[in-house]
Amino acid sequence: xxxxxxxxxxxxxxxxxxxxxxxxxxxxxxxxxxxxxxxxxxxxxxxxxxxxxxxxxxxxxxxxxxxxxxxxxxxxxxxxxxxxxxxxxxxxxxxxxxxxxxxxxxxxxxxxxxxxxxxxxxxxxxxxxxxxxxxxxxxxxxxxxxxxxxxxxxxxxxxxxxxxxxxxxxxxxxxxxxxxxxxxxxxxxxxxxxxxxxxxxxxxxxxxxxxxxxxxxxxxxxx
Amino acid sequence: xxxxxxxxxxxxxxxxxxxxxxxxxxxxxxxxxxxxxxxxxxxxxxxxxxxxxxxxxxxxxxxxxxxxxxxxxxxxxxxxxxxxxxxxxxxxxxxxxxxxxxxxxxxxxxxxxxxxxxxxxxxxxxxxxxxxxxxxxxxxxxxxxxxxxxxxxxxxxxxxxxxxxxxxxxxxxxxxxxxxxxxxxxxxxxxxxxxxxxxxxxxxxxxxxxxxxxxxxxxxxxxxx
Numbered sequence: 001x002x003x004x005x006x007x008x009x010x011x012x013x014x015x016x017x018x019x020x021x022x023x024x025x026x027x028x029x030x031x032x033x034x035x036x037x038x039x040x041x042x043x044x045x046x047x048x049x050x051x052x053x054x055x056x057x058x059x060x061x062x063x064x065x066x067x068x069x070x071x072x073x074x075x076x077x078x079x080x081x082x083x084x085x086x087x088x089x090x091x092x093x094x095x096x097x098x099x100x101x102x103x104x105x106x107x108x109x110x111x112x113x114x115x116x117x118x119x120x121x122x123x124x125x126x127x128x129x130x131x132x133x134x135x136x137x138x139x140x141x142x143x144x145x146x147x148x149x150x151x152x153x154x155x156x157x158x159x160x161x162x163x164x165x166x167x168x169x170x171x172x173x174x175x176x177x178x179x180x181x182x183x184x185x186x187x188x189x190x191x192x193x194x195x196x197x198x199x200x201x202x203x204x205x206x207x208x209x210x211x212x213x214x215x216x217x218x219x220x221x222x223x
Numbered sequence: 224x225x226x227x228x229x230x231x232x233x234x235x236x237x238x239x240x241x242x243x244x245x246x247x248x249x250x251x252x253x254x255x256x257x258x259x260x261x262x263x264x265x266x267x268x269x270x271x272x273x274x275x276x277x278x279x280x281x282x283x284x285x286x287x288x289x290x291x292x293x294x295x296x297x298x299x300x301x302x303x304x305x306x307x308x309x310x311x312x313x314x315x316x317x318x319x320x321x322x323x324x325x326x327x328x329x330x331x332x333x334x335x336x337x338x339x340x341x342x343x344x345x346x347x348x349x350x351x352x353x354x355x356x357x358x359x360x361x362x363x364x365x366x367x368x369x370x371x372x373x374x375x376x377x378x379x380x381x382x383x384x385x386x387x388x389x390x391x392x393x394x395x396x397x398x399x400x401x402x403x404x405x406x407x408x409x410x411x412x413x414x415x416x417x418x419x420x421x422x423x424x425x426x427x428x429x430x431x432x433x434x435x436x437x438x439x440x441x442x443x444x445x446x447x448x
Contacts (some may be wrong), residue, residue, distance in 0.1 A: 073303035
């Protein structure tokens, strides 16, 4: 499977992972600003954003009509489309591509929903192996507090489809707890670099930039 | 699973019968006749057709119109359509003890996707959640016959002709190459999955009679109540 092999493309693929409220998007935005100021154009893509199907997914989520299986398949479609249209061409052309969530999001969420781990790994087997995958680890309580600053948890995000609890906050904690367990498992399996998302934004970013600088210098890119 | 039925291949109380074959092979006329016959014989019947899920059927049509799909995306979209129909239509009907007739099944995906360059192992694993059918009828029709049938009815379609994979810029040639490759894949699968292969060039009634004989033989074993 391509996912398990180095990609040999001239570009660099950097992905961030972690549950909602882990601060990964904030960290990626800061990294992007920095890289753009030093290197110019940087390509960015995020989970569930393809023109092809992201609207269909959002509609289906609103209606709560997805099973764990169809939830998983629809996100794979979104990913496959972005991989071919947005991620691979710039990697071939030598760009740095930043992805807010990658296949590990599916491995964590779908398996937490009861989908077979081997099935979902096989399904995403065509994806490109990232040069760097950072996992922003945060306690579920912190994640919930951060989300609740502006909204309540969403149906699928809280795993309400699994009927773990009728209380959406309680369900969120139970479900995202399972997602964290899956992420933790993948640290060794896929070599995810774990960052303590309880640190200050500034300290996390300094660490993130160090890691990226090192990786880019291996490829002969100075930043 | 509510009630186990050790006699069916999938363990549900109902019966799952699949009709496979390329476009123009006469699948839907056969299914219509089977449905009528089984109803007269007092069996509850449900038909499920490829790419008809409420979830994503129309999205696929739209994407195909715009020619937007690469091989993996194409494959995953059909798998999502299939999974949705399976969960909402096929499995509930099997649980209720109906005879489910499906116009195409996973084998269509195995044939098409592999011809489009997807790994055979990958696509088989992708569909490994599909219940095993009790009977699979494969209507095998020579490509030159298919060509005549399709040209005289619906006309050559972009995807049915495999134009998306750039086999030839000539529609007629492209159709021939594409459908021959699909047929090759079906032939490979026929022993892998115990297809009952029927000559799609025979007349409609002869094919129907052969299907009914196979189904009757199975029903006579008392496979469903």
